[in-house]
Amino acid sequence: MNRYLVIYEHTCPVCNGERYIHNTEWEQANDAYDKAQAATSAELGEPADEETYYNNMRQALDAAQQALGAFWAERGYFNERNWPPEDAICYECEGSGIVREEVDLEVALYNLPSKINL
Numbered sequence: 274m275n276r277y278l279v280i281y282e283h284t285c286p287v288c289n290g291e292r293y294i295h296n297t298e299w300e301q302a303n304d305a306y307d308k309a310q311a312a313t314s315a316e317l318g319e320p321a322d323e324e325t326y327y328n329n330m331r332q333a334l335d336a337a338q339q340a341l342g343a344f345w346a347e348r349g350y351f352n353e354r355n356w357p358p359e360d361a362i363c364y365e366c367e368g369s370g371i372v373r374e375e376v377d378l379e380v381a382l383y384n385l386p387s388k389i390n391l
């Protein structure tokens with residue numbers, strides 16, 4: 274069998290050419306962090322002096338960090354070092370943003386007018 278193949282190069286459909294895939298769970302994780310921080314700050318109230326201010330801030334940040342840990346622990350990530358990255362290199366294009374595939378010449382010619390803006 275003989276056939277002609279051409280390389281069809283196009284923007285990666287998975288990452289849309291962005292090269293990275295954003296983990297949307299991180300938006301929920303950051304929400305949990307922000308809510309815990311705000312709730313703890315509200316609970317502690319207005320600080321009377323500078324020392325109380327910093328103590329309250331530290332407590333709020335600790336609570337936020339615990340909420341973040343709890344969020345990932347609920348999803349099976351018990352160790353902070355194993356938390357999923359916020360942005361991972363695209364698995365489809367391996368971070369190039371471009372996908373190349375072999376296409377039959379006949380198919381390429383058939384698709385040409387709709388695929389290329391001349």
Ligand SMILES: [Zn+2]
Pocket residue numbers: 285286287288289290291292293363364365366367368369370371
């Ligand atoms: Zn990609």
